Amino acid sequence: MAKKKEINKEGILSLYIDYFLEHNKQPQSVYLFAKHAGFEEGLFYKHYASFNQIEQNFFTSLFDNTLELLGNSEEFVSYDARTQLLSFYFTYFEMLTANRSFVVALLKEDKNKLKSLSKLSELRKNFKQFYDTLDIEKIDLKQEKLIEIQEKTMSEMAWFQFLFTLKFWIEDTSISFEKTDIFIEKSVNTSFDLMDTTPFKSLIDFGKFMWKERGSFKM
Template identity: 40%
Template sequence: MAKVKDTAAKKKLDKDRLISLYMDYILEEETTPGTVYKFCKHNKIKEEEFYNFFGSFEGLEKGIWIRFYEHALNVISKSAEYETFSNREKMLTFYYTFFEILTANRSYVLFTLNKNDVPLKNLEQLTGLRRRVKAFAKDLIRNANEGKAVTVLKQSETVFSEAAWVQLMFLMKFWMEDNSPQFESTDVAIEKSVNTASDVFDNSPLERVLDFGKFLWKEKMS
């Protein structure tokens, strides 16, 4: 009886299992499903079950990136030390955790971000992720601004959040092209880019900017 219950539990469809089935299909078939009907038949699930969670494959793909983000936040929130970190440390922690998740799903990520010949078309699936990353960055700068009595010293939440998104896009492209063992160059790029961004927003000297530029040049030339 216990085995029957276990089997039934495994077959119960939820959002995470549907995401897993879709990613498995992509990796095994090396193409996107032609229709929701075909995908559901392939996985022996009812078509209406799919629509309980997503309205289309496009919505599902956006949901995958949102789950990557949510998983990263869940991981870092379990650390008791996280709330004591500076903005720089929080951003570094988020990026390192997020890219660990991307690395664990690298084959899917590379496929889905390169499936269309038009790059902008591939980026449409990141719209939900973009909103969440910008909200995360806004929270960081908002908390930092609360401790500043002088208005002129406060940083723009809009500018900071947009910069964080552009930064993430740069890092993702860097990671996708990174051929170093265990993606060590991406780890360095994360550290240098976050330090550079923090220095710019803190009006610190630009030595880190120059250092970061030299690093990028070296990587491209190697």
């Protein structure tokens, strides 16, 4: 009996991607997958609990690689929040493009959109944590509860924007996905323009002034 090969976490992921693209679906079982790939079934469970975990880990591993790459850039630290988010988008989607066949097959496998979104659940958590680290100017709401709601709302809206961008990229048929690049730049810039606190601060200051001076404006 031939001795089965040793394999690491990245190797299992690579073999899984190849299998998925060849068969356009998950293997029927871990046993059959390991047998097909030529390694011991037990090695699979040293790194993953299930095929679903592999799929989730694929997206988070690209996320980790993106942040590592950006973190190695001295310029990235000096960027403002808008430019940092743009840099993240361009880098992450470049990595997605390098694995486009697998990503598209993976996310279009299930007609149930909620099931497809479950493959992005870990990425959602990591993305929102990253977004919260960006130095985005917020309205000073004074009350802790309102500040907490504001932060949760902003990161959740940012995640929806990411999903919308992902959908655009999947359906993009332009050369080198240049339309997605344009979409990223315009959507991120628009979101930051909408979050510009200057008009809101002016409105709040004007409201405070009117409240203090309300006696002077009696008709």
